[in-house]
Amino acid sequence: QSALTQPASVSGSPGQSITISCTGTSSDVGAYNYVSWYKQHPGKAPRLLIYDVTNRPSGVSNRFSGSKSGNTASLTISGLQAEDEADYYCCSYTSISTVVFGGGTKLTVL
Amino acid sequence: QVQLVESGGGVVQPGGSLRLSCEASGFTFSYYGMHWVRQAPGKGLEWVAVIAHDGTNVYYGDSVKGRFSISRDNSKNTLYLQMSSLRPEDTAVYYCARVDEWPAGCVYWGQGSLVTVSS
Numbered sequence: 001q002s003a004l005t006q007p008a009s010v011s012g013s014p015g016q017s018i019t020i021s022c023t024g025t026s027s028d029v030g031a032y033n034y035v036s037w038y039k040q041h042p043g044k045a046p047r048l049l050i051y052d053v054t055n056r057p058s059g060v061s062n063r064f065s066g067s068k069s070g071n072t073a074s075l076t077i078s079g080l081q082a083e084d085e086a087d088y089y090c091c092s093y094t095s096i097s098t099v100v101f102g103g104g105t106k107l108t109v110l
Numbered sequence: 111q112v113q114l115v116e117s118g119g120g121v122v123q124p125g126g127s128l129r130l131s132c133e134a135s136g137f138t139f140s141y142y143g144m145h146w147v148r149q150a151p152g153k154g155l156e157w158v159a160v161i162a163h164d165g166t167n168v169y170y171g172d173s174v175k176g177r178f179s180i181s182r183d184n185s186k187n188t189l190y191l192q193m194s195s196l197r198p199e200d201t202a203v204y205y206c207a208r209v210d211e212w213p214a215g216c217v218y219w220g221q222g223s224l225v226t227v228s229s
Contacts, residue, residue, distance in 0.1 A: 001172045003154075036215045038155070045205060045222060046147075046155065051215030089155050093213045097169050099145070104154035 004029065004090055004102035011108040017078040020105045022090030023071060028100055030071035034093035037066055037075045039086045040104075046089065050075060077107075085109045112136040112218045114206050119223035126196050130223055132189040132206030140164070140184040143209035145216060146191050148202035156202070159191065160209070174200075196227045 005023040012018040022029065022037075029035055033053045038046035048057050050066035053073060063078045073092070077084055090102040118130040132144070146158040159170045159180040168180050179192040189206050204223050207216035 034213055036211070040155075045219035046207075046216075048210075048215055048217050051211040055211070055215075057210070057215070057217055087154075091155075091157070091214050097167075098171060099157040099160065099169075099214045101147075101155045101157055 001094065001098060001100050004092060004100055006088075006090060006102040006105045008103070009106045009108065011110055012077075012080045013110045014080055014082065016080050017076060018080060018107065019077075020075045020088055020090075020107070022073040022075070022092075022102045024073075024092055024100070025071055027096075028092040028094040029068065029073050031095050032093050033068065035066065035068060035073040036091045037064075037073075038089045038091065039084075040089065041086050049088075080109055082109050112208070114208065114218055114220035116204065116206055116220040116223035119204065119225045121226045121228060122196055123229050124197060124227055126227070127192070127194040128196065128225060130191040130193070130204055130206075130225070132191075132220055134187045134189065134208070137208075139182075139187040143212065144180075144182065144189045145207045145209060145214070146180060146189075146204060147207055148200075148204045149222075150199070150202040153202075157214075158204070160213070161189070193225070196225075198227050201225060201227050 037050040040046040113135045161180045177195045206220045208218040210217040
């Protein structure tokens with residue numbers, strides 16, 4: 001169960017769009033449409049942003065969107081805002097019925 | 111409102127045991143699968159284990175398999191994580207989370223319980 005691969009950090013200016021990638025294998029990301037994304041502020045519990053690759057829970061802004069191609073999933077944040085600065089984690093179901101997280105990406109809003 | 115409250119964390123020596131609890135309220139606990147997820151200080155999220163709504167299916171991460179056991183008591187609305195043969199690398203904040211969108215979409219999380227494994 002190797003962790004999914006995310007960039008350690010990304011940055012963008014207010015109003016811009018950024019994309020965070022999440023690369024797995026054909027046994028996790030590539031096998032199912034069960035990728036979710038979480039946002040976490042330091043010292044706080046994670047918050048669900050996206051589930052099943054593209055779906056947003058109630059209350060999550062439509063500035064957040066998800067996609068997947070092959071073994072790589074992506075989270076796009078459009079209209080970047082200062083409050084988006086946080087750590088972001090992807091998460092996938094696997095072929096052995098387990099769950100694996102990505103290493104996390106620190107988003108800096110310049 | 112939905113609440114998940116972890117308890118049972120603390121300091122334990124290497125090789126020791128500890129049991130975490132997660133008390134649920136504000137929803138019908140027996141309807142939902144539950145995860146344990148941990149986060150070592152300054153590190154990322156690591157999935158620990160999941161249990162089905164009725165306790166019939168459980169799965170574990172490689173790093174805890176054979177040492178940790180997830181269980182639940184639906185009559186007490188409580189989730190458990192029995193941890194044994196603890197190692198310093200098990201030091202982390204342990205979160206319980208409700209499976210709202212199977213298999214890993216968790217809207218509701220507890221506040222976390224810190225486990226420190228140290229001599």
